[in-house]
Amino acid sequence: MGRTLAEKVWDDHVVRRAEGEPDLLFIDLHLLHEVTSPQAFDGLRQAGRPVRRLDLTIATEDHNTPTLDIDKPIADPVSRAQLETLRKNCAEFGVRLHSLGDVEQGVVHVVGPQLGLTQPGTTVVCGDSHTSTHGAFGALAFGIGTSQVEHVLATQTLPLARPKTMAITVDGELPEDVTAKDLILAIITKIGTGGGQGYILEYRGSAIEKLSMEARMTICNMSIEAGARAGMIAPDETTFAYIEGRDHAPKGEDWDAAVAYWKTLRSDDDAVFDAEVVIDAASLAPFVTWGTNPGQGAPLSAAVPDPASYEDASERLAAEKALEYMGLTAGQPLRDIRVDTVFVGSCTNGRIEDLRAAASIVEGRKVADGVRMLVVPGSARVGLQAVSEGLDLVFKEAGAEWRHAGCSMCLGMNPDQLAPGERSASTSNRNFEGRQGKGGRTHLVSPQVAAATAVLGHLASPADLSDADVRTPAGVR
Amino acid sequence: MEAFTKHTGRAVPLRRSNVDTDQIIPAHWLKKVTRDGFEDGLFEAWRKDPSFVLNRPERAGATVLVAGPDFGTGSSREHAVWALQNYGFKAVISSRFADIFRGNSLKNGLLTVVLEQGVVDELWELIEKDPQAEVTVDLESREVRAEGITAPFELDENARWRLLNGLDDISITLQNEADISAYEAGRPSYKPRTVQV
Ligand code: SF4
Numbered sequence: 001m002g003r004t005l006a007e008k009v010w011d012d013h014v015v016r017r018a019e020g021e022p023d024l025l026f027i028d029l030h031l032l033h034e035v036t037s038p039q040a041f042d043g044l045r046q047a048g049r050p051v052r053r054l055d056l057t058i059a060t061e062d063h064n065t066p067t068l069d070i071d072k073p074i075a076d077p078v079s080r081a082q083l084e085t086l087r088k089n090c091a092e093f094g095v096r097l098h099s100l101g102d103v104e105q106g107v108v109h110v111v112g113p114q115l116g117l118t119q120p121g122t123t124v125v126c127g128d129s130h131t132s133t134h135g136a137f138g139a140l141a142f143g144i145g146t147s148q149v150e151h152v153l154a155t156q157t158l159p160l161a162r163p164k165t166m167a168i169t170v171d172g173e174l175p176e177d178v179t180a181k182d183l184i185l186a187i188i189t190k191i192g193t194g195g196g197q198g199y200i201l202e203y204r205g206s207a208i209e210k211l212s213m214e215a216r217m218t219i220c221n222m223s224i225e226a227g228a229r230a231g232m233i234a235p236d237e238t239t240f241a242y243i244e245g246r247d248h249a250p251k252g253e254d255w256d257a258a259v260a261y262w263k264t265l266r267s268d269d270d271a272v273f274d275a276e277v278v279i280d281a282a283s284l285a286p287f288v289t290w291g292t293n294p295g296q297g298a299p300l301s302a303a304v305p306d307p308a309s310y311e312d313a314s315e316r317l318a319a320e321k322a323l324e325y326m327g328l329t330a331g332q333p334l335r336d337i338r339v340d341t342v343f344v345g346s347c348t349n350g351r352i353e354d355l356r357a358a359a360s361i362v363e364g365r366k367v368a369d370g371v372r373m374l375v376v377p378g379s380a381r382v383g384l385q386a387v388s389e390g391l392d393l394v395f396k397e398a399g400a401e402w403r404h405a406g407c408s409m410c411l412g413m414n415p416d417q418l419a420p421g422e423r424s425a426s427t428s429n430r431n432f433e434g435r436q437g438k439g440g441r442t443h444l445v446s447p448q449v450a451a452a453t454a455v456l457g458h459l460a461s462p463a464d465l466s467d468a469d470v471r472t473p474a475g476v477r
Numbered sequence: 478m479e480a481f482t483k484h485t486g487r488a489v490p491l492r493r494s495n496v497d498t499d500q501i502i503p504a505h506w507l508k509k510v511t512r513d514g515f516e517d518g519l520f521e522a523w524r525k526d527p528s529f530v531l532n533r534p535e536r537a538g539a540t541v542l543v544a545g546p547d548f549g550t551g552s553s554r555e556h557a558v559w560a561l562q563n564y565g566f567k568a569v570i571s572s573r574f575a576d577i578f579r580g581n582s583l584k585n586g587l588l589t590v591v592l593e594q595g596v597v598d599e600l601w602e603l604i605e606k607d608p609q610a611e612v613t614v615d616l617e618s619r620e621v622r623a624e625g626i627t628a629p630f631e632l633d634e635n636a637r638w639r640l641l642n643g644l645d646d647i648s649i650t651l652q653n654e655a656d657i658s659a660y661e662a663g664r665p666s667y668k669p670r671t672v673q674v
Pocket of ligand 1: 107346
């Protein structure tokens with residue numbers, strides 16, 4: 001019987017398999033950041049253990065880093081202590097670290113691919129649930145807990161039980177203005193936030209094959225929001241072209257050997273998945289969330305749903321609670337929802353293509369009066385690239401704030417937060433209560449919808465903009 | 478990890494069900510960078526109430542927590558286990574634990590014992606009547622013993638073996654060092670490296 005992509009990568013990393021025990025898997029790449037690593041280093045220190053493979057380990061600072069005045073000391077003592085602890089640990093154990101101010105600093109899931117470290121057929125782990133992002137390259141990538149971080153540091157392996165596999169097949173053409181973000185939000189709404197539990201998802205089909213690498217990362221990034229262990233996409237020419245020439249891409253003969261291997265990484269025709277979901281790309285539209293989990297979403301053209309319309313009692317209750325928290329009423333058109341803040345950034349949508357997409361929409365237009373638009377590149381390098389293309393100027397001229405790289409308002413561990421009751425359209429991945437600041441209300445959107453929303457002041461897609469919006473002074477709509 | 482063979486100590490009755498990890502250790506404690514020092518965060522909200530069972534002088538120094546059903550639901554934070562251990566608990570008894578919490582507890586050497594609610598009720602009665610009553614959790618014989626109570630409990634062989642020998646996952650994996658080295662030796666040269674060593 002044939003094997004799925006996930007099974008092939010899994011099998012290639014089994015260090016030891018024994019009856020009645022989980023498989024011991026080798027880890028090719030371990031990414032670290034300041035929040036989930038301190039206790040792991042502490043554990044190593046207490047046991048007198050070194051980091052087994054410094055050459056497969058890399059750290060960056062992202063969750064706590066400020067996006068303004070990065071040359072000044074960090075004001076919040078707790079954030080400062082976490083960053084200083086990471087610096088101390090990396091220096092003591094010899095781990096490569098990209099600190100705030102370094103050109104390779106940024107959100108850990110943007111940094112790995114950008115350096116060419118994330119490659120097809122590798123196992124990638126990080127103490128962060130959105131590690132699923134790296135699956136876009138055909139890597140088996142998942143988030144781990146602090147004990148597991150210590151385990152990987154000490155042994156470069158993890159004992160794991162093999163998850164089941166689910167195929168999500170998306171065929172057809174995505175309509176104009178419908179992006180990878182809309183697609184993954186629609187998938188999560190369809191299968192639910194627990195729908196992927198226990199599975200590795202494999203996204204496949206003609207619509208997926210047509211996506212750029214960055215769009216594929218957006219999809220895999222949010223696999224975790226469907227409850228999945230990981231998300232994967234089979235590598236192809238798009239993948240190889242993205243990796244080639246990057247700092248850590250294989251070179252010369254190694255490149256040829258790598259590509260030959262990578263080409264074997266696809267699910268066999270006779271492979272059997274434990275579950276399968278099929279989606280017609282042409283049926284999709286720009287998608288936004290109205291509730292407090294990523295599965296509470298709807299097409300932008302729809303209205304806020306009526307909780308009474310849910311047959312399932314717990315879903316009904318969840319919808320009722322969500323509407324109360326979000327300050328919304330059933331039947332209200334989603335397009336009428338006004339926002340205070342627009343956030344473009346995060347490991348979901350903080351890469352250069354996302355910034356280009358948002359910039360192309362605000363270019364020559366103005367951010368609506370009373371709306372604050374924050375643009376935070378996913379990494380320092382993405383920021384530099386954007387500056388070299390003049391995107392920072394486009395944003396600034398439109399009245400948006402151009403910031404330094406980091407997680408920023410995705411989770412508000414740094415000063416970038418919503419005030420209680422404030423409402424955002426955000427390109428990030430979680431609309432949980434209080435995620436972007438205590439009492440803050442989050443609508444998850446694509447970069448295109450975020451930009452159009454910033455211009456009009458209410459949830460909107462680029463199609464809602466007219467030429468009249470161009471060069472309109474702020475405050476006049 | 479410290480080996481767990483048998484432990485005898487005084488116990489605390491926690492007559493509450495569905496104690497979630499936010500109640501065990503509130504989120505703002507997660508910014509700490511160590512595995513210790515969480516004792517003051519344990520049940521922080523409830524401890525503000527002087528009559529809360531943990532605050533009573535006769536419970537000082539107790540090492541066994543006897544809790545209601547569905548203990549440890551909620552987030553996956555390991556800090557919940559560390560907080561219980563930092564406070565001094567060696568074992569927690571309940572009729573049902575949340576999966577992730579239970580996994581985390583056994584990984585860290587905190588023995589979580591599942592007993593039928595009827596037995597938990599008996600234990601509650603005993604330790605409420607006599608705060609000095611001692612409870613023994615014996616992993617070798619897989620038994621909980623206290624005055625007038627002898628209750629067997631189950632634990633899967635693999636987890637039990639690891640606890641009895643004080644083997645954390647890392648020490649177990651390192652016993653397979655030869656397998657890891659052999660795997661490493663066979664890795665292709667095109668695999669990515671973060672630094673040259
Ligand atoms: S950008 Fe958001 S989701 Fe991504 S790693 Fe940072 S906090 Fe997590």
